[in-house]
Amino acid sequence: MTRQIRGVIFDWGGTLTPWHDIDLVAQWQHYVDVYAPLDESMAERLMAAEIAQWRDQQVTNGAAGTGTLDHIWASVGVDVSSTRHRAAMAAYLSAWDPHTLADPEAKSTLQALADRGLLIGVLSNTMWPRSHHEQVFKRDDLHQLIDAAVYSSEIPVAKPHLDAFTAVLSALDLTPEEAVFVGDRPWDDVYGAQQVGMRAALIPHSRLGNQAVDIAVEPDAVLGSLGEIVGVVDRWMSEYDAARGEVST
Numbered sequence: 001m002t003r004q005i006r007g008v009i010f011d012w013g014g015t016l017t018p019w020h021d022i023d024l025v026a027q028w029q030h031y032v033d034v035y036a037p038l039d040e041s042m043a044e045r046l047m048a049a050e051i052a053q054w055r056d057q058q059v060t061n062g063a064a065g066t067g068t069l070d071h072i073w074a075s076v077g078v079d080v081s082s083t084r085h086r087a088a089m090a091a092y093l094s095a096w097d098p099h100t101l102a103d104p105e106a107k108s109t110l111q112a113l114a115d116r117g118l119l120i121g122v123l124s125n126t127m128w129p130r131s132h133h134e135q136v137f138k139r140d141d142l143h144q145l146i147d148a149a150v151y152s153s154e155i156p157v158a159k160p161h162l163d164a165f166t167a168v169l170s171a172l173d174l175t176p177e178e179a180v181f182v183g184d185r186p187w188d189d190v191y192g193a194q195q196v197g198m199r200a201a202l203i204p205h206s207r208l209g210n211q212a213v214d215i216a217v218e219p220d221a222v223l224g225s226l227g228e229i230v231g232v233v234d235r236w237m238s239e240y241d242a243a244r245g246e247v248s249t
């Protein structure tokens with residue numbers, strides 16, 4: 001049974017932020033420059049640990065989760081109780097600032113959806129703590145528009161595992177049919193959301209992570225830009241109203 005749409009749930013990286021190609025070793029070097037500046041191989045080891053966690057997430061279809069930064073620190077023997085570590089982590093996270101800026105259409109898009117009375121959620125595969133994501137959303141003035149966010153760093157699974165999607169649906173008190181998912185990865189986002197019963201819109205600008213997938217994923221909509229989701233949702237909502245004969249002219 002079809003239901004009227006009550007909420008829209010967004011992926012974060014590459015969806016609410018524009019897609020960037022990132023040099024992961026260079027990012028980790030910002031950590032090493034503070035924590036162990038003389039260690040010439042530590043950035044490579046940190047990157048290898050990070051890549052291993054992403055690989056686990058991918059090969060298990062999210063059942064293994066993404067893990068957290070704590071798993072990475074542990075795997076390279078960082079003393080997480082040290083002041084040096086806390087300063088290095090701050091340097092590492094702030095090195096990401098230019099890459100975490102919201103899409104220029106993000107605020108107006110979320111506001112337009114909120115103005116329609118829709119709930120707004122975020123479901124992100126991330127190793128970063130919630131506190132950092134919340135700082136990023138506050139910096140870009142999106143925080144007050146997000147009703148619930150689920151980060152894989154806080155749950156045992158990650159997208160495309162269905163438990164990741166049901167976690168955010170339950171945080172918003174939505175059924176799958178009442179929710180639309182928006183993401184940039186055909187497998188993790190679109191397939192993942194559809195298998196739970198959500199409609200899913202694709203913003204096709206990620207060049208990562210889907211090459212190995214040999215099933216055909218068919219998004220319910222393909223967006224040329226983030227803001228186009230508003231018109232797509234409007235159309236789906238009016239189609240529902242029309243089907244129920246509730247359109248008044």
Ligand SMILES: [Mg+2]
Nearest residue numbers: 011013014184
């Ligand atoms: Mg993404």
